[in-house]
Amino acid sequence: MYERLISQLAHVELLTPKPQESLNFFTQVMGLEETERAGQSVYLRCWGDYFHHSVVLTEAPATGLGHAGWRTEGPEQLERAVARLQGSGMGQGWDDSGRGHGRAYRYRGPGGHQHEIFWDVDRYQAPPEKRSSFPARPQRPPARGVAPRQLDHVTLATKDTYADALWYRDTLSYRFTEYTGLDDHPDTIVFAMVTTNEKSHDLGLGLDLSGIPGRLHHLAFWVDAVEDVLRAADTVMEAGGHIEFGPGRHGMGEQTYLYFREPGGIRLEINSGGYRVYQPDWEPVKWVPAQGSNTMYRNLSMPDSMMEAFPPAEAAAIPEPELAGLANPWAARREA
Numbered sequence: 553m554y555e556r557l558i559s560q561l562a563h564v565e566l567l568t569p570k571p572q573e574s575l576n577f578f579t580q581v582m583g584l585e586e587t588e589r590a591g592q593s594v595y596l597r598c599w600g601d602y603f604h605h606s607v608v609l610t611e612a613p614a615t616g617l618g619h620a621g622w623r624t625e626g627p628e629q630l631e632r633a634v635a636r637l638q639g640s641g642m643g644q645g646w647d648d649s650g651r652g653h654g655r656a657y658r659y660r661g662p663g664g665h666q667h668e669i670f671w672d673v674d675r676y677q678a679p680p681e682k683r684s685s686f687p688a689r690p691q692r693p694p695a696r697g698v699a700p701r702q703l704d705h706v707t708l709a710t711k712d713t714y715a716d717a718l719w720y721r722d723t724l725s726y727r728f729t730e731y732t733g734l735d736d737h738p739d740t741i742v743f744a745m746v747t748t749n750e751k752s753h754d755l756g757l758g759l760d761l762s763g764i765p766g767r768l769h770h771l772a773f774w775v776d777a778v779e780d781v782l783r784a785a786d787t788v789m790e791a792g793g794h795i796e797f798g799p800g801r802h803g804m805g806e807q808t809y810l811y812f813r814e815p816g817g818i819r820l821e822i823n824s825g826g827y828r829v830y831q832p833d834w835e836p837v838k839w840v841p842a843q844g845s846n847t848m849y850r851n852l853s854m855p856d857s858m859m860e861a862f863p864p865a866e867a868a869a870i871p872e873p874e875l876a877g878l879a880n881p882w883a884a885r886r887e888a
């Protein structure tokens with residue numbers, strides 16, 4: 553029987569070699585709020601995020617994923633999830649050092665990505681000047697930058713997207729919602745999505761042929777309306793940034809999307825819309841790109857740069873540009 557163990561993606565730690573430029577971008581262009589600084593890290597949150605932080609920016613030699621933090625459905629579900637992780641052989645042990653939440657159990661997923669799960673959280677308390685007049689809001693929305701309401705999902709790069717999706721389903725009871733194969737090789741699964749809640753995904757899994765474990769593809773934030781995605785594109789352009797892909801609409805999940813990079817190089821996405829999943833016995837839906845899995849408007853092309861993941865693949869067996877040609881099924885399609 554399906555038992556929900558994880559309730560939501562609570563935070564993601566991003567590594568940046570340009571900490572000050574990244575921080576300026578996150579606070580001024582993205583419009584996130586700073587909660588705290590400690591060591592080489594700055595803790596940030598969107599105005600509608602209820603916990604201490606939803607993003608951690610940590611200085612590091614290269615861009616990449618620090619870790620993803622997930623809250624469980626309750627204290628007993630934390631214990632049950634830990635038992636399953638220990639049984640899977642992927643568990644690493646308890647960690648008491650996290651800021652803004654109680655003790656966390658850390659593990660590496662099958663693609664080599666660092667995760668932690670926890671139940672106890674510190675909730676954000678707005679100072680008087682940031683308090684909202686609406687009692688359900690953790691604070692007033694700032695009139696600054698993109699100002700997404702909340703963190704939406706993280707997409708990881710991994711060598712076996714389908715096997716990873718099954719692992720998250722079977723080990724931690726994520727729901728496996730959708731996946732897409734190549735048009736000509738439908739059994740080569742290039743993208744898979746799993747979710748802990750009613751969204752189409754809060755964890756995306758994109759194909760990574762670099763041979764480097766634990767890479768990040770992008771981090772996504774939620775805005776309330778499709779028009780806000782267009783406004784985000786305008787805001788990023790006016791700040792001197794450039795749009796990598798979009799605005800457009802994904803077939804998988806049916807979200808309106810927009811992708812761009814922050815100064816440290818990490819790809820960010822702004823999302824709105826999409827279907828809702830309330831069925832515990834949802835069966836995974838299979839696509840091929842020609843059906844519009846990546847872009848509903850089918851004949852739009854995705855740039856090869858969208859196949860890059862972080863840290864960059866200089867150290868990989870196959871150089872990233874060649875990798876992009878191999879791994880971008882949408883590019884192959886438009887040549888056909």
Ligand SMILES: [Fe+2]
Nearest residue numbers: 563621650668
């Ligand atoms: Fe954490």
Ligand SMILES: [Fe+2]
Nearest residue numbers: 707756772821
């Ligand atoms: Fe995404």
